[in-house]
Structures are given as C-alpha cells and as structure tokens.
Amino acid sequence: MAQVVVVTSGKGGVGKTTTTAALGAAIAQSGQRVAVVDFDVGLRNLDLVMGAERRVVYDFIYVAQGTVRLHQALIRDKRIETLFLLAASQTRDKDALTDEGVEKVIGELRDSFDWVFCDSPAGIERGATLAMKHADMAVVVTNPEVSSVRDSDRIVGLLDSKTERARRGERMEKHLLLTRYDPVRAGRGDMLRIDDVIDILSLPLLGIIPESDEILRASNLGAPVTLNNPRSAAARAYSDAAQRLLGVAVPMEMPSDRNGILSKLFGRKAA
Amino acid sequence: MATAPHRSRTFQLHGRTFLAFVLKPETPIGRWIAEADSWLSRSPGFFSGKPVVLDVSGLLLTKAKTAKLVAELGARGIRVMGLLGAEPGWTDPGLPPAISPTRAPESEALREKPQPQAQFRAPVSSRLIDSPVRSGQTLFHDGDLTIIGSVSSGAEIVATGSIHIYGTLRGRVMAGADGNPSAHIFCRRMAAELVAIDGYYRMADEISASLLEKPVHAWLENSELNIRALD
Numbered sequence: 001m002a003q004v005v006v007v008t009s010g011k012g013g014v015g016k017t018t019t020t021a022a023l024g025a026a027i028a029q030s031g032q033r034v035a036v037v038d039f040d041v042g043l044r045n046l047d048l049v050m051g052a053e054r055r056v057v058y059d060f061i062y063v064a065q066g067t068v069r070l071h072q073a074l075i076r077d078k079r080i081e082t083l084f085l086l087a088a089s090q091t092r093d094k095d096a097l098t099d100e101g102v103e104k105v106i107g108e109l110r111d112s113f114d115w116v117f118c119d120s121p122a123g124i125e126r127g128a129t130l131a132m133k134h135a136d137m138a139v140v141v142t143n144p145e146v147s148s149v150r151d152s153d154r155i156v157g158l159l160d161s162k163t164e165r166a167r168r169g170e171r172m173e174k175h176l177l178l179t180r181y182d183p184v185r186a187g188r189g190d191m192l193r194i195d196d197v198i199d200i201l202s203l204p205l206l207g208i209i210p211e212s213d214e215i216l217r218a219s220n221l222g223a224p225v226t227l228n229n230p231r232s233a234a235a236r237a238y239s240d241a242a243q244r245l246l247g248v249a250v251p252m253e254m255p256s257d258r259n260g261i262l263s264k265l266f267g268r269k270a271a
Numbered sequence: 272m273a274t275a276p277h278r279s280r281t282f283q284l285h286g287r288t289f290l291a292f293v294l295k296p297e298t299p300i301g302r303w304i305a306e307a308d309s310w311l312s313r314s315p316g317f318f319s320g321k322p323v324v325l326d327v328s329g330l331l332l333t334k335a336k337t338a339k340l341v342a343e344l345g346a347r348g349i350r351v352m353g354l355l356g357a358e359p360g361w362t363d364p365g366l367p368p369a370i371s372p373t374r375a376p377e378s379e380a381l382r383e384k385p386q387p388q389a390q391f392r393a394p395v396s397s398r399l400i401d402s403p404v405r406s407g408q409t410l411f412h413d414g415d416l417t418i419i420g421s422v423s424s425g426a427e428i429v430a431t432g433s434i435h436i437y438g439t440l441r442g443r444v445m446a447g448a449d450g451n452p453s454a455h456i457f458c459r460r461m462a463a464e465l466v467a468i469d470g471y472y473r474m475a476d477e478i479s480a481s482l483l484e485k486p487v488h489a490w491l492e493n494s495e496l497n498i499r500a501l502d
C-alpha cells in the first residue's frame with residue numbers, strides 16, 4: 001500500500017512541481033516504486049520537468065474516465081526504472097476531474113506503488129481540493145514571504161477539513177518545505193526568518209531548499225534537480241528532505257554551494 | 272388528471288440561524304451618518320461582504336426616511352439584509368424585509384435603564400479547540416472559547432462569552448458577540464488584526480505598539496475597550 005503525498009501550497013510559483021519531481025526521483029533512487037501524478041489539468045508542467053513531454057500518450061483523464069487502463073497511461077522514467085509519471089491532460093480543464101475518477105485512480109496507484117506524489121495546482125479550488133482529498137500526508141511548499149505563508153496557512157486549514165482523512169476524524173501528517181530560500185537576502189532581513197515561518201504555520205520542518213540556478217537549469221533540461229546535478233546545494237537539500245520523509249533522521253542544515261563561512265553561519269538544527 | 276402528490280426536489284425551505292452585525296443609528300441621523308463616515312474611513316471594508324441588520328426601533332423614522340438611510344448605507348458599501356423594529360406595514364419591495372430577534376428585544380430595555388449586567392444570560396457552554404486556527408477559518412461558539420494554538424492572520428473567532436488563546440493571536444477576535452460586555456479576551460501573544468468585545472473594537476493600528484508580542488488581557492469598562500499587558 002502506497003503512502004499518498006500531496007505537494008501543495010495555495011500560492012503559485014513557489015516550487016510545487018519542482019518539489020514533486022525532486023522528491024519523487026530521490027525516493028525512487030532508493031529503490032522504492034514511486035508515481036508522480038500531475039493534478040494541474042489544463043496547465044500541466046510535471047511532464048516537462050520530468051522530461052517526458054513527448055512521451056505522453058494517455059493522461060489522468062483517460063484513466064479516470066475508464067477509457068484506458070492505468071498501466072497504459074503511466075510513463076516510466078528513462079533514468080530510474082522505479083519512477084513513473086501520470087501526466088495531466090493539457091487540453092481539458094479541471095471540471096474534467098470527478099470525485100469518483102480521482103478516487104479510482106488513486107486507489108489503483110495505491111495498490112501498485114510505495115509512494116504516490118500528487119502535484120497540486122495552485123489555488124484552493126476544485127483541482128487543489130481533489131489533489132489533497134485522498135492524501136495520507138502533505139508537503140506544504142512555502143517561500144519565506146508573507147503572501148506565501150498566509151496561503152500555506154489557508155491550505156493547511158483545508159487539509160484539516162476537506163480531506164478524506166479529516167472526514168474520518170484522522171490526523172493528516174503535514175510537513176513544511178521552505179523553498180527559494182536565499183541566505184544572503186535573509187541575512188539582510190529582506191525575507192521572513194525561518195523561525196517565524198515555522199511559528200506561524202506550526203508545522204514540522206521537512207527541509208530548506210536554497211534559491212538556485214540549478215533548479216532552473218534542471219527544469220529546462222527536463223530532469224528532476226536531484227538527478228541532474230546531485231551535488232548541487234538544492235539537490236542535496238531535496239535528497240535530505242526525501243530521507244526525512246522515509247523516516248531517516250538527517251540533521252537540518254542550510255545547504256550552500258559556497259562552502260565555508262556562509263554554510264556555517266546559516267547552519268541550523270532541525271526544528 | 273394527475274392529482275397524485277408531487278414532491279419537488281428543486282424547491283426546499285430550511286430554517287437556519289445566522290450571525291449578523293446589528294447597526295443601531297441614533298438621532299439625528301445626519302450626525303450619525305457623519306460619525307459613521309469618520310469611523311469607516313478608519314476601517315474601510317469592515318462591513319464588506321458582512322450581513323448587516325439595521326435596528327430602527329425607537330427612532331420614529333418615516334418609511335421614506337428609513338429607505339433613504341438604507342440607501343445612504345448602501346452607498347457606503349453596507350448592504351442591509353433586514354430591518355429590526357420596523358413598522359409592521361412596511362412591506363415595500365424597496366425596503367429590506369422586517370425581521371424580529373429570536374429573543375425578547377433587549378435593545379428597548381437597554382436604552383431605558385442602562386443596567387448592563389442585568390439582562391445578559393450566563394454563557395451556556397465552554398468549548399476547547401486544541402489546534403491552530405488557520406487563515407480563512409471562521410469559528411463561532413455560543414459560550415466561552417479556549418484555543419490551545421495560534422490564531423492565524425485572516426482567521427476569525429467569534430464567541431458570545433470570553434475567549435482565551437494560548438498561542439499567538441494574529442487574526443480577528445470578537446468576544447461577547449451577542450451583547451455581553453462582561454466578556455474578556457486573553458491571549459499569550461498579541462499580534463491581532465482586530466479585537467472586539469460586545470461590538471466595541473480596536474483595529475491593529477489602534478493597539479499600542481507596546482502591547483505587541485506580549486501576553487495581554489482585553490476587557491470592557493464604561494463602554495471602552497481596554498487592553499493591558501499581563502506581565
């Protein structure tokens with residue numbers, strides 16, 4: 001039975017898709033079977049970041065409507081053979097997703113994978129609520145700035161009320177992933193402090209991903225950043241976060257491409 | 272002829288209770304509107320999207336004057352959903368519908384003999400919330416409310432009794448919402464957007480900076496909202 005993880009944020013452009021690809025790839029590299037699922041019907045991007053945009057034949061909607069079988073729509077990654085993508089439809093809109101269709105697809109994925117990562121669309125509407133509905137766990141992607149933090153807070157409220165887990169009265173495990181963190185700007189006081197973000201959201205910290213050109217470069221090449229340049233600071237931060245999801249205690253540090261003073265200055269313990 | 276009883280699924284009526292702000296103008300109306308204007312200039316958008324009931328009881332307004340008052344409020348973005356204390360004959364479609372409070376009209380008694388303690392019933396129940404209240408969430412409780420956790424910016428807490436927050440208060444909080452001036456508000460860390468007791472309120476800008484980030488106690492004394500640091 002798979003762990004179903006929703007990667008969500010409320011706000012757009014904070015790094016949900018990058019995170020889905022990077023965490024999915026990092027966990028698949030450890031040998032576990034991973035499916036990454038794009039819920040952003042009509043504005044799909046995960047296929048691009050995974051480098052599979054020319055291999056999409058059938059998508060989520062086809063499976064949800066029962067037109068094709070799940071294994072016909074799953075795209076196996078060319079680099080890691082335990083990593084699969086279920087693409088969203090680019091030609092449809094979010095109304096094409098139905099409650100029953102999503103439940104059916106997630107149910108089937110649960111049976112054949114160890115991990116299912118659902119890449120949520122931005123916003124709090126139908127697409128986002130459907131992406132979180134059947135999740136067991138949530139990764140809340142947040143940038144250290146006020147609007148992103150408030151939107152994440154709103155999303156956490158929905159995770160605690162609109163999901164199947166909440167409906168059954170169970171607790172939803174939630175993790176905070178701080179992305180686009182810039183140690184230099186934070187040092188100048190131009191960003192919210194990490195402690196403040198954790199305090200406002202009252203969530204355990206899964207990782208701190210530094211703002212990095214490596215992420216843009218990896219996306220343009222169609223590779224998860226954890227595969228494209230595993231030694232880069234962003235990739236190491238994502239790999240550590242993936243380990244923490246797997247239950248391994250990895251000390252929290254501020255990864256930096258510049259070794260030495262900066263990384264020591266901003267090094268910190270796990271919250 | 273089809274005479275069998277037909278049950279329509281499309282037309283259903285439900286009785287539900289809602290919470291609304293009650294605006295109570297005072298005569299002379301012109302001066303009251305001027306006061307409302309200066310008030311609104313300090314808190315623009317306070318009423319936007321909020322249900323408002325206009326209490327005209329005891330004002331002895333004519334139907335035309337009431338309609339004008341409703342229009343004046345409408346021009347300021349305050350949409351009146353109902354009239355309290357309107358004449359029974361005012362069923363004009365131009366006027367909001369007359370509504371009656373579910374309890375005995377306290378407002379009459381209040382004006383004649385100002386004995387604030389006498390007419391408020393004791394809080395009926397206590398409720399405990401042991402998780403943070405998130406942005407966008409609204410919580411209403413008829414009684415005392417205790418929250419173990421923070422109240423986020425953009426969250427709103429309303430209780431008819433007192434409110435205790437063991438966490439940071441960043442949102443809006445309204446105690447004594449049903450007309451209870453003896454309600455209190457406590458929080459462990461003050462960063463509120465709005466604090467109100469029995470309709471007397473202060474916005475973030477009107478709260479002294481020396482109280483920010485401190486544990487505070489808010490209460491009502493002589494119709495004035497007081498906030499002090501607890502240590």
